[in-house]
Amino acid sequence: MTGYLRAIKSALTGSPDTPLVLLCNFEAEAQWARRHVGLPGVGFSASTDMVHRMEELGVLLAGPGDTLVLSHDLDPGFRSYIAELGFEPPEIVVPSDVRPGRSTTDNAIASPGTVDRLTRTGGTLLPMGTSEAEQKLAAETGLPLAVPSAEVFERVNSKIYSRRLVEAAGLRPVPGYCCETADEFLAVLDTYSDGTTLVVKDAYGVSGKGLLVLDSRAKVDGLAKLVRRRATRTGDGRLHVVVEHWLPKRFDLNYQLTVARDGTITYDFVKQALTEGGVHKGHLSPVDLPARQHEELRQAVDAVGTRLFADGFHGVAGVDAILGEDGVLYPVLEINARLNMSTYQGGVTERLVPPGHVCLARHYPLRLAAPITFADVRRVLGPLLADRSVIVTCFGTVNANASGEPPFDGRLYTMLVAPDRTRLAGLDSAATAALKTLED
Structure with missing residues (x-):
């Protein structure tokens, strides 16, 4: 088990050894949005198969003795690869009643044998974020939640809440x-x-x-x-x-904090967030910021964590920030009070990113004529996988849309590691070219 995971368990359950039952329910935002009115014609769309398959990212966060609930089992080659990286995969539980378009939580609830199996783990339920479905699964299994109720998550994940917190805390607002x-x-x-x-x-x-x-x-x-x-x-x-x-900016930032059950606040890390048209594309770390701006972020962590705890929240939260072209830091653009993409990368960073190296977390889009296996990915990436300069963190999204008419779109989630940014850029280009051959 990584020290990163032990710290999360200690903060959320009181013990670093608590067995967790993880649900990586990336569709939670859609549930929180249901009672709110958004822009006409551009509201939150229904969760896609691609979003559901991103739940596989949890396999490199969970540790031995934990359980990860997935609607699709791991590719055998990917399972072997995880072990080669030095990770002991958690127990994977696949509900017996899996239906297209339905969330993994709802699949589990609809599967009595799965409910019984989760009950017997004696663990604590850790969803990415709690919605009414996760509350129902907790009630059905009798497992306690490691994080607050759906009502709390819905309240603190509103962008309106974020702006008002910034105003109340006296932080620099956009x-x-x-x-x-x-x-x-x-x-x-x-x-x-x-x-x-x-x-x-x-x-x-x-x-x-x-x-x-x-x-x-x-x-x-x-x-x-x-x-x-x-x-x-x-x-x-x-x-x-x-x-x-709209503020001209040098780059986007994303940092993570953890609010423990007793209100203790931990500043976990900060990364440069890579976005395109408002869409998240990945993370780059470490980030090049002067000491005074790191101190501003620490102050923001304390302010955000204190307010979240006062409003009933404990758990992991990711915060988006921006560094303006003029060098002015806006420390809170919005708060995502839930596990996030960077959360699932913490164990890999601890074990496989050497001190002084740079890391790029990104996904590669693929346009495929037919489903592929992890063995195909291993074949084309070859030495890049073997020397761990490219680390695959989620394979299930590659074939997420394979049930539709070919060609279909897939994604391969990765982390790239190099001694410096110049060699990181070369590694990215090499991985892009290698993966392109899968489309031929």
Whole structure:
């Protein structure tokens, strides 16, 4: 077991040896969004098979004695590969009643044998974030939750909550507004002046979904018309969004903190977040920041963790921040009070990233004519896998869309490790070229 996992267990359960039952329910945001009204026409879409298969990322976080619930078993070659990396895979439990489009939590609930098997683990249930489904599974199995209720998760994961926390804590905010009604939103749009770029985000949007960039009067007027029309048609004047000024930036940041059950706050790490059009693409670490800005982040960790704990939250939280072109740090863009992509990379970082090396966590998109196996990935990456300069962290997403008409889109999640950024860029290019051969 990694020291990273032992620290998480200690914080959330009181003991580093507590057996965990992990659910990597990446679709939780969609559940939290259900009672909130987002932008017309760009709301949170239903979770995809790709999102569901990302749950396999949990295999390198969980340790021996833990249980990971998956709707699909691991590829045998990937299971062997994990052992070669020095990780002892957790027990994998696949529900007996798995149906397309249904979450793994709901699959487990619908499988009496699985419920009984999870009950007999005697563990503590750790979802990525709690929704009503995870609460139901906890009740069915009798397993305690390592983290708070769905109500707490829903409340603290709103972008409106994040902005108000920033204001209350006296942290430097990105200029902007919180809106909870269409009238409030339209009043903000009325202040628009040419030359300004605004970003409008659904309170529960994620990874580019529920996000619009308004950089012209025509776009502002068009969105205002849609909002008025929907409010009139439905008689529902609610609209839960934040509006922020677009800031020129050097790069995005993502840092993680852990709030223990007793309120102790730990600053886990900070990474450079790689985004494209608001969509998360990966992480780069370590990040090049001066000491004063690292200190600003530490202060933000204390402020965010203190408020989260006061509002009933304990657990892992990821925070997005930005470093402006002018060198000014905006330490809280939004709070994702749940396990996040970087959380699942912690054990790999501890064991397989040597001191002084740089690491790039990213996924490679693939366009495939037919399903492939992990053996195919091993064949094309060859020495890059053998010397652990490329580490595969999730294989299941490669074939997630294989049931559709070929060709289909897949993703291979990886972490790349090199002595410096120049060699890291070369390694990325080599991996890209090697994986491209799988598409031929």
